[in-house]
Amino acid sequence: MSESTARPRRRRSDRDPAHDDSPAPGRPARRQADGERRPQRARDPEARRRDLAAAALEVISESGLARTSHRAVAAKAGLPLGATTYYFPTLDDLIAAGLQLAAADLQSDFEVWAERLRTASDVPAAVAGLIVEYLTDRQRAQIECELYVAAARDPALRPLAMAWLTGMRDILEPHLGRDATRDVMALFDGVTLQALITGHDVDREALTATIRRLTTG
Amino acid sequence: MSESTARPRRRRSDRDPAHDDSPAPGRPARRQADGERRPQRARDPEARRRDLAAAALEVISESGLARTSHRAVAAKAGLPLGATTYYFPTLDDLIAAGLQLAAADLQSDFEVWAERLRTASDVPAAVAGLIVEYLTDRQRAQIECELYVAAARDPALRPLAMAWLTGMRDILEPHLGRDATRDVMALFDGVTLQALITGHDVDREALTATIRRLTTG
């Protein structure tokens, strides 16, 4: 991820071999005036990594990609600022971790969807149902859209956005065929976008009818 | 516009009656060390307002809403920073001005589109043609999408986004009817989004066929 969305951003210095253990000379970091240092938590690198990624995702969904910062994520996770840069050398890494988490969520959704379609007697109605359900979680839909738009500007985000798209395609194509899948996916994205802007719910029956039109060549 | 996209933002102080002419006490602004003050341009408030809005739009389309700042706009317009805040009290105002300009552009496009559809023998083909043409200017499409997503988060941007949508609807509805218009618009937005992500061009024939399916109930 070279520059995820839109933020002044400096690159980590070049020498950086992973985490640069060498003490290296520099100005001294003064101790707190006389305040107490918070007692140190038990070590648990895996959990911290997970917590930070989860907090990043929360911040992204609440405030948007562009407002996501180390400090916001650290605060959300209840961890010190330094923890974010220790585990995720750059902000882009942190954001990517959050988005990966979202992608994983979606992936598990996809499995449910695939199963639902396999057993559906009326495929267009089933697809419409999935879309309507998907749209009940606006914040998730918002993240997806934001990722899309950001990906259009930042090539580094494109693989992630494409994963979204191809995952969807792989589910629909066996049931709808290539062309209808393309059309239904575009419809899906458009409906999502409009639902986000207008705040209206989608009409399940109308959507079913539309999808049926697209799928019966 | 309360918080257009995603940026830490303070509000202009409350007293502010438009532009606050009272000199008001405060620290002195020191003169330049000994550098020369740039010769002052001729007065032309209208032109400056226009230039700033145009520069804002340029910055938005090049860098995205989130990276748009007073300084970037001022630099793009070749004007001092102070000019931006003189004419647009807050950054949100400046961004809004840029987007209004884009909206005006779109409006004039809409008129052309309406005319094209009035004289079209094959409406679905004509609509597909308009969409394909619209997508040749990726940067414009990008702005539209960015506005959409930002509007989903920021209510203040919603009217502008809605203007986009209703303008489109007013053009299509006389030819397609209410339901097909809804569907074609969703398809339009979805196709736009996907074109931006994938970078692929849309297939005009396929799009025509799809729209035809949506419009022949």
Add this chain to the structure above:
DNA sequence: TCTCAACTTGTACGGTCGTACTAGTACGAC
């Protein structure tokens, strides 16, 4: 028990930001 690297925490630097403000200038009203 001691060692030491991995980990935790707090702070610092240099930057950009929005916005407030001072100071200088052009130009219409008189």
Add this chain to the structure above:
DNA sequence: GTCGTACTAGTACGACCGTACAAGTTGAGA
């Protein structure tokens, strides 16, 4: 002319940012 003010230009403040780093702590291995 001269005056007043709308406009132009430049700078300052305080905030937040990404990132670098030092110092404290833990716990596994010798």
